[in-house]
Each structure stands twice: as C-alpha cells, then as structure tokens.
Amino acid sequence: MNEIRDAILSNSLDAIGGLAVPESYRAVLVRKDEQDMFQGLATKEKDPRKSLHVEEVPTPELGPGEAIVAVMASSVNYNTVWTSIFEPVSTFGFLERYGRVSELTRKHDLPYHVVGSDLAGVVLKVGPGVNRWKPGDQVVAHCLSVELEDPAGHDDTMMDPQQRIWGFETNFGGLAELALVKSNQLMPKPGHLSWEEAAAPGLVNSTAYRQLVSRNGANMKQGDTVLIWGASGGLGSYATQMALNGGAIPVCVVSSPEKAEIVRRMGAELVIDRSAEQYAFWKDEHTQDPREWQRLGKKIRELTGGEDVDIVFEHPGRETFGASVYVAKKGGTIVTCASTTGYMHSYDNRYLWMNLKRIVSSHFANYKEAWEANRLIEKGLIHPTLSKVYPMAEVGQAALDVHRNAHQGKVGVLTLAPEEGLGVRDPEKREQHLEAINRFRGA
C-alpha cells in the first residue's frame, strides 16, 4: 500500500498501472455479529464509535465493468450513521439480497460491511470492458450502483430495479484505503481541490441537484423561493448554493446563530433560526400544532415581503413535514428525500389538495445528474462545504459528530492521504475560489 501511496503523492501516476493491487487493505466496517449490539437503546444513545471498526480486510476480486480505486480521502454521510447504529434496519440484509443477484455480486455478502459512499482517489486497476477509465486517473465516485439489465433503468438509471447506494446497500465502500466501484460511478476529480475537499460533495451534492434542480425533482427556476431545512448541513449547504446560483431565493432554516452566520457568508439573506424561534410543530407524540405551522408561514412572509415558498426542500421528515406542506405556496412543491426524525409523516391533506400542491419524492441521482453536479464543482460554481477532517482511525468520532448534529456541512476522513491539503493540480483556479472553499473550515 505504501508504494501506491508514494506513487500518488509524488505524482508518478503513470507508474500506477504497473503496481500490484495489494491483497488486503484497511477499511472502516461494521460487523454482522454486532448488529444487535444497540438493542433497547434510544437512537441518540447509539454510539458509532462502538460499532465502526478499522480493520484489515481482503481485497475483493475485480469483475467486468468494475474498478479498484486507491482512496486518498472520503467523507461521512448520514447513511454511514444509519449503518453504524443499525437503523432503521441492519444493512446486512441489503448485502445478503445483493449477494443473491448474480455470480458477480455474491462477493458483497460478507460478515462485515465496508461502508462509505464518497471517495477521491486514483484508479488502480480496471476490469474487463472498462474503456473510459485507466490506472492513474484521478477520480471521485458517485454512489449509484446499477445493474441495468432491466429496461426500466434505461430512461432514468435511478429507476433500475437493481438500483443501490454503493457503500450502504453494497459492500466495499469508500471509507477505506481501497474501494471497489462500478466504472460508471467514476467522474473526474476537480483539479483545484485537495483530496478531502474533492471527496466531500459527491453524495449530498448529487442528491441536492436531483432534488432541487433536475426535472426529476423540483425543477427549480429563477425567482423561485425555496425553503431549505438544515441549510448549513450536508444536503442543505449544497441546496443553498444551487438556489443562489440558479437565481432562486433561499429561505434558510438553521438552529444556531453560528449556522445562520455560515449561510449568510454563502450569500443567503433570508435566514430563520428555528431554535431561537422555538417552533414546536408537535404538541405531543400524536398531535401537531397548526398554529405553529402558521407562525412559520408568517415568519417566511415577513422575510420574503409577503410571499409563500414555491419549493420546500424536505429531509427532516416527521418533525417538519406537516409544516412543510402547510407553508408551500398554492401550486408549490414539497420535495423530499429523507426522514431523519421519523419516517411516518403526517400532514393535513386539505392544505395539499385544495391548494394543488405536489409532494415529489427524490432519491440520490442518476449518472447524468451526478456528473452535472460534479461539473458545477469542477467549474467553481459550487464549492465543497468541508468543516472538519478526521484521520480514518477516528471515523467513529466523525460519525458521532454527524449523528449528534454537532457538525456543519460535511465531515471529511483521510484514508491514504497522510495529511490535509494534498492533491491540488490547479493552484491558480484554487486561488480564485479560496475564500469559498474555506468558508466552512473550522466552523
């Protein structure tokens, strides 16, 4: 592994193809025999530091259409939090099902699950049938894994019946020194970013792109007013940038003055601190409080000069969904991709149908959408929102930060990269965007 790391660090990328793929590598994993370890505990008490381990594992066999990547850096997504607390289900069920799909996928069904759905690194080896990528290519990977043997996936790849999220519903993810991907997950690494910066946007940036911008999502247009929950978080920090870039007007919801300051530095002018406002959308476990929805709606109108929002960018789920449906404008869109606070949503349907609002579901992104989202990063139109970087040995703490909502934007993890700041190929372009790249640092 050292030889590979040295070749990458010394920029001897032509030599990469001649190096042997190591037989084993260090990886962040959960163990099947520990999947019941948190039974009986409340969600917040489940500690990823106890379930995420860094261990040496055998390198998987490389199949047709696949690539092995030397991973310089990765990042923590909320899906790694879900995997590490075995909620809402243990991910070993996903691996078992995937293992039954074909001879090629059987290798994914193991008593351990190597997690992680982002990476920045260098292609080490490609399998038969891969022509677009070669050893030595500097890449990032999006996390859509598809088989594409069914016609349903050939219009929008997210519709493939065998659609999975790599590193969550498949094994051999990006929080590791090596990763196994399908070659159609690869995209060029933006040259002005370091390894850890390049690894940060992938999953959330692509998801926000489909959810907010794509015609498969809310199809945002210039002038739209967009309510963005968690606007300084993983998804929200990219949605906010896309709204500002696309000529829309974000109304950013955050939970502290520090987070409000961050979104203001990004250029957002309309900000709601939900903690200061003390919204209580639920009176008790079973009853929502429409007066609180109204109070949020009134606050939005105060900020927008009397307008309701065209789009609500939803992901907190149960806690906020009733309010989200209520505050959307007549004919507006509530676009949802998650249920962090609970997946059994309830809302008053009268406000939906009488006002012809639409609830649109969104999930990750197809290859084209992920590519477009990465292109925005490459062009310097969207910037990584990396606030903190951990070494791989401290990945449990990194996941705990995200689990406890003690982070901003994205939390990075160094895998093969020995330190931060390496891997920049275009220092001039970096200089142009330095303020934006560093906006979240140390936040």
Ligand code: NAP
């Ligand atoms: P994140 O970085 O933790 O950000 C979520 C934000 O939500 C937090 O920053 C927090 O902001 C806000 N929030 C938390 N609890 C809230 C509540 N009770 N009410 C209102 N806001 C609340 O996570 P993320 O990466 O953005 O992911 C968010 C969710 O989306 C997760 O459940 C994740 O699994 C899911 N997701 C789904 C997809 C997909 O493809 N379907 C892709 C990415 C993520 P404040 O505290 O500042 O309000």
